[in-house]
């Protein structure tokens with residue numbers, strides 16, 4: 001018997017907006033001018049907030065955090081494609097998407113300064129936005145479960161989960177993908193391939209030619225998109241969410257982008273990558289090309305940009321002011337929330353934690 005091909009697969013790549021702001025007009029998603037401007041504004045706000053947080057961290061006014069500069073297009077465009085009833089569960093590099101989903105900026109600042117309140121959602125808003133997942137890949141199993149539950153309840157809702165390239169090496173990623181596929185759950189798996197998992201470059205993470213093709217192994221449609229192209233991300237996520245809601249199951253999307261800053265503020269990337277590499281990606285970053293696109297559409301000019309810059313600076317400054325006015329820090333607040341009710345074992349742990357804190361304080365005094 002001769003060998004025969006029993007299956008063959010293809011991986012497509014979607015790119016709509018190039019670095020000069022030119023587009024493949026047939027593929028531009030049908031978004032009204034005010035939505036396009038809103039998309040740009042969310043990306044600008046995320047950039048400004050990120051850079052402000054970085055300065056504050058260097059001044060000792062902000063805790064350790066993971067900057068998202070350069071990756072704004074992925075989560076902003078994806079979140080804008082979501083419906084009100086959809087769920088969002090991501091990692092720690094989705095600042096823009098979290099803001100789109102209704103997270104107040106002040107909450108972000110509080111969270112990175114150890115305030116448990118940073119995870120509280122204002123009543124009636126953002127209640128389908130899960131807290132930041134620090135455990136790499138864990139959101140993939142949450143997403144499969146949320147998707148299954150939505151189907152079980154007959155809700156017209158889908159789930160978007162965002163994670164990094166490094167997460168694709170975790171068991172949780174594979175379990176979540178497999179479960180979502182066999183359950184035909186309404187989940188969109190969106191991988192932010194930013195080329196690095198701390199100091200491990202993409203090529204050392206996996207030998208797969210693309211990350212997108214990992215969807216094929218689980219029997220779901222997959223596509224690679226230019227992750228610095230907000231229009232391509234929007235289109236791919238919008239289509240995948242529509243498919244999910246109409247009962248056609250999950251999709252895997254690889255968004256190719258780049259982590260322009262350090263992994264977290266505790267990391268020094270000059271120890272493992274060259275300035276030239278980062279420079280190449282600065283030339284492809286998502287905000288400048290989107291601005292050029294808006295200008296070419298006749299929707300934008302310098303005066304509008306100056307006005308928006310001022311507005312955003314004021315918005316970030318107001319959030320900083322609100323955050324720095326807080327003086328209610330309670331180091332043992334997490335113990336209040338483990339079960340939500342009193343528990344003897346948790347109380348023992350709380351006492352032990354507070355005693356240890358006092359020891360450290362006394363040693364430093």
Ligand SMILES: Cc1ncc(C[n+]2csc(CCOP(=O)(O)OP(=O)(O)O)c2C)c(N)n1
Nearest residue numbers: 093134135136164165166167194196197198
């Ligand atoms: C299960 C688990 N293992 C290890 C870590 C430590 N850690 C934090 S971020 C990270 C790399 C994540 O890389 P990637 O998924 O590509 O996301 P990125 O940081 O690039 O956005 C690691 C190993 C963790 N938080 N959770």
Ligand SMILES: [Mg+2]
Nearest residue numbers: 164165196197
């Ligand atoms: Mg990464």
